[in-house]
Amino acid sequence: MKLKVYAKVNLALYVTAKGVMHSLDGVMASVGIYDEIEVVESTHTQVYMDGVQVDETNSAYKAIRAFERRYHPVSVRVDISKGIPMQAGLGGSSADSAGVLYALGKIYDKPVDVLALECGSDVPFMLVGGVARVGGIGESVSTIPLSDYPSILIVKGEGGVSTPLAYATYDQMNIPISNHTLEAIETIRRGVYDSEYLANDLQAPAIRLNPDIARIQSTLSECGLKAVMSGSGSAVWAIGDNLVEVYRALEGRYPYVKLTNIVQRGIVEL
Numbered sequence: 001m002k003l004k005v006y007a008k009v010n011l012a013l014y015v016t017a018k019g020v021m022h023s024l025d026g027v028m029a030s031v032g033i034y035d036e037i038e039v040v041e042s043t044h045t046q047v048y049m050d051g052v053q054v055d056e057t058n059s060a061y062k063a064i065r066a067f068e069r070r071y072h073p074v075s076v077r078v079d080i081s082k083g084i085p086m087q088a089g090l091g092g093s094s095a096d097s098a099g100v101l102y103a104l105g106k107i108y109d110k111p112v113d114v115l116a117l118e119c120g121s122d123v124p125f126m127l128v129g130g131v132a133r134v135g136g137i138g139e140s141v142s143t144i145p146l147s148d149y150p151s152i153l154i155v156k157g158e159g160g161v162s163t164p165l166a167y168a169t170y171d172q173m174n175i176p177i178s179n180h181t182l183e184a185i186e187t188i189r190r191g192v193y194d195s196e197y198l199a200n201d202l203q204a205p206a207i208r209l210n211p212d213i214a215r216i217q218s219t220l221s222e223c224g225l226k227a228v229m230s231g232s233g234s235a236v237w238a239i240g241d242n243l244v245e246v247y248r249a250l251e252g253r254y255p256y257v258k259l260t261n262i263v264q265r266g267i268v269e270l
Helices: 059-070 092-108 113-119 123-128 163-173 181-189 203-209 212-222 243-250
Strands: 002-017 023-041 046-049 076-081 131-136 140-143 151-156 226-229 236-239 256-261 267-269
Touching: 002 092, 002 123, 002 181, 023 092, 023 151, 023 181, 046 059, 059 076, 059 092, 059 113, 076 092, 092 113, 092 123, 092 267, 113 123, 123 131, 123 140, 131 181, 151 212, 151 243, 163 203, 203 212, 203 226, 212 226, 212 236, 236 243, 243 256
Parallel strands: 046 076
Antiparallel strands: 002 023, 002 267, 023 076, 023 131, 023 256, 131 140, 151 236, 151 256, 226 236
């Protein structure tokens, strides 16, 4: 089975409770940046990323082991061709886990949505995709149908952000807890993307760890675009009326600049 697994952006991300696992609420959207995954039955399990064999710390193995714990042993070869940048807050590892789970479910005719949260907090959404409200530690996913799926610009600068460090820095900064997810959903449903409610509670702590995020956001904002960091960073998404012109101006200026669209699914069979 061969698949495209799409990246995600956080159109809104609010931390609603602190703890060992922070509770979140917000809106995620699949975007047209993807990894390609091929899963075939084999004599023994191996995972390759861009032609290089990887070890069991890879997210694809998490999906395989979760499937085996629930159902039965498998022997598969997984080949991943990366198109989603790493350490960007775009869910590349989660997309790979979701893709492998999806393929195993199809190959062996087993339900895999019950395994998603074991593989990562973004994986339940990645299996569904589109645009959705995602809450808790990722277990709550409610699809938000839209009449229009807009173009979106993704820009990533130098370096990434450690997710554990982003949350630790968030805790140190004593940012007041608030939640405007409902207001964010209402504006998105109306096709309005310049709302103050499209925000990310992890952006300020991530900027402390990687100041390049602030420079990118400032550049995009000066171009008249709504610009918000995705996940725990370091990519910034932007939506507005002059995306093509801004894309052309920034292409080659930063390590990763991609003009794409919000898409309606998280996984597509090839």
